[in-house]
Amino acid sequence: MQIADCATRAARDQLPPVSPPDVVDDTPRQQEARWLRLFDLYVHGIVLTAWYALILAQTSLVAAHRIDLHRRLGVLAVGVAMAVVPLSTFVVVRAVPRMQGRDPATLRILVVGDLLMLVFFTGFVAAGV
Secondary structure, three states: OHHHHHHHHHHHHHOOOOOOOOOOOOOHHHHHHHHHHHHHHHHHHHHHHHHHHHHHHHHHHHHOOOHHHHHHHHHHHHHHHHHHHHHHHHHHHHHOHHHOOOOHHHHHHHHHHHHHHHHHHHHHHHHHO
16 A cells, blocks of 8 residues: 555656646637547547457457357457557657657657558458458
């Protein structure tokens, strides 16, 4: 219990205070843009969480010799994978303006690396189908 309290106190002391979005005095357009960014990230997180849950379910079904269910669930997995690619691409591209001030070489490596991983992801999913 003490370790959790220490970690919480350390995080609270080191992180800047965050005000709720409705308290921030922005123009309606800035507030809308902030909520759209949050919405994008939440949708991206939900879809990727679904993908990881499907990977676990698919491997568990194969291990249990339930290939019939594995194949039926695979149809859903393909649909989720088809959502992962554009959502992830969108999040990577939209993250670039938020990373201003970083070294351009580092930024280039992050963006190109993430997009290259999406190409590999697409190839591996296609090979698995």
